[in-house]
Amino acid sequence: MKLKRNDIILIISLFIIAAVxxxxxxxxxxxxxxxxxxxxxQEIYKLPLNGNIKKRxxxxxxxxxxxxxxxxxxxxxxxxxxQVCVKHPKIQYSGETIxxxxxxxxITITDGxxxxxxxxx
Amino acid sequence: MKTKRITFLAMFIAISMILxxxxxxxxxxxxxxxxxxxxxxxxxxxxxxxxxPSDALLISGIRIFLLSILFRSFLSFIFSITGGLISIAFxxxxxxxxxxxxxxxxxxxxxxHNLGQILIAVFIVNTPGLLxxxxxxxxxxxLAGIAIGLICNLLVNRIQLPFPD
Ligand SMILES: [Zn+2]
Numbered sequence: 072m073k074l075k076r077n078d079i080i081l082i083i084s085l086f087i088i089a090a091v092x093x094x095x096x097x098x099x100x101x102x103x104x105x106x107x108x109x110x111x112x113q114e115i116y117k118l119p120l121n122g123n124i125k126k127r128x129x130x131x132x133x134x135x136x137x138x139x140x141x142x143x144x145x146x147x148x149x150x151x152x153x154q155v156c157v158k159h160p161k162i163q164y165s166g167e168t169i170x171x172x173x174x175x176x177x178i179t180i181t182d183g184x185x186x187x188x189x190x191x192x
Numbered sequence: 193m194k195t196k197r198i199t200f201l202a203m204f205i206a207i208s209m210i211l212x213x214x215x216x217x218x219x220x221x222x223x224x225x226x227x228x229x230x231x232x233x234x235x236x237x238x239x240x241x242x243x244x245p246s247d248a249l250l251i252s253g254i255r256i257f258l259l260s261i262l263f264r265s266f267l268s269f270i271f272s273i274t275g276g277l278i279s280i281a282f283x284x285x286x287x288x289x290x291x292x293x294x295x296x297x298x299x300x301x302x303x304x305h306n307l308g309q310i311l312i313a314v315f316i317v318n319t320p321g322l323l324x325x326x327x328x329x330x331x332x333x334x335l336a337g338i339a340i341g342l343i344c345n346l347l348v349n350r351i352q353l354p355f356p357d
Contacts, residue, residue, distance in 0.1 A: 073293060074293055074295055074296075075291075075292055075293045075296065077291050077292050077293075077296055078292050078293050078295045078296035078299070081292060081296050081299060081300070082296075082299060082334060082338070085299065085303060085330055085331075085333075085334045086331070086334065088330060089326075089327040089328075089330040089331045089334075090327070092326050092327045092330070093327035096323075096324055096326070096327065112317070152265075166320065166321040166324065167321055167324060168321035168322055168324075170313070170317050170322070172267055172313075172316075172317070173265070173267070175317075177317050179321055180321075
């Protein structure tokens with residue numbers, strides 16, 4: 072297979088961009104204080120991240136079981152089609168988000184201060 | 193000639209739908225949403241290099257449309273079509289300016305697909321936090337692009353089209 076020099080440059084640059092943005096994002100991460108639950112882009116719950124909470128979020132037979140424990144939040148179970156939200160790793164840093172697209176549900180961490188969240192793209 | 197072309201395109205669409213199905217049978221490595229190998233991109237890339245740009249668009253667009261009405265939701269249609277179109281647009285552009293070989297263009301397609309999907313996700317659910325996924329999406333797109341590029345390189349060099357056009 073013949074590669075052009077540009078191919079190599081492209082692949083190496085992409086790895087460098089990924090590494091730089093990884094360290095940039097890593098350096099901006101800080102443990103948040105609040106768990107926001109949004110349904111259809113509307114805030115429906117605001118919960119403390121340092122709490123010990125189990126909450127069943129249910130609308131029209133669509134449910135997501137939210138757990139907050141040890142300063143982390145995650146979805147324990149849900150009846151959505153792809154289970155992407157259930158498989159998502161636990162979140163704790165400001166701006167980190169679990170999305171359940173089929174249920175239009177977003178779980179996001181904030182701390183009220185300037186965070187990655189307010190970083191305008 | 194016209195009938196031949198239509199038949200040929202239909203065959204390509206069928207192949208890319210089967211490849212989508214085969215990919216769904218592979219064990220899913222879950223890291224972040226939206227990462228995939230993109231086997232269905234093989235016929236699209238073949239079309240970019242051996243047929244016309246409009247053929248590539250047709251193959252990809254019709255595949256996504258058919259899969260969506262058969263098996264998927266409207267939302268997943270929006271995601272797939274955005275990723276697909278952005279990816280093809282970038283590949284066609286870089287093919288045109290002739291800066292990269294098949295490998296480079298495949299990598300561009302893979303990365304553009306992932307970035308397109310994450311941007312539409314940020315827009316739809318209004319959560320900039322999804323941009324945390326950026327680094328892993330770039331790496332995944334690059335690796336998938338390399339794998340697909342290797343396969344396409346073989347195919348483009350070995351398959352002769354049944355009609356000179
Ligand atoms: Zn879900």
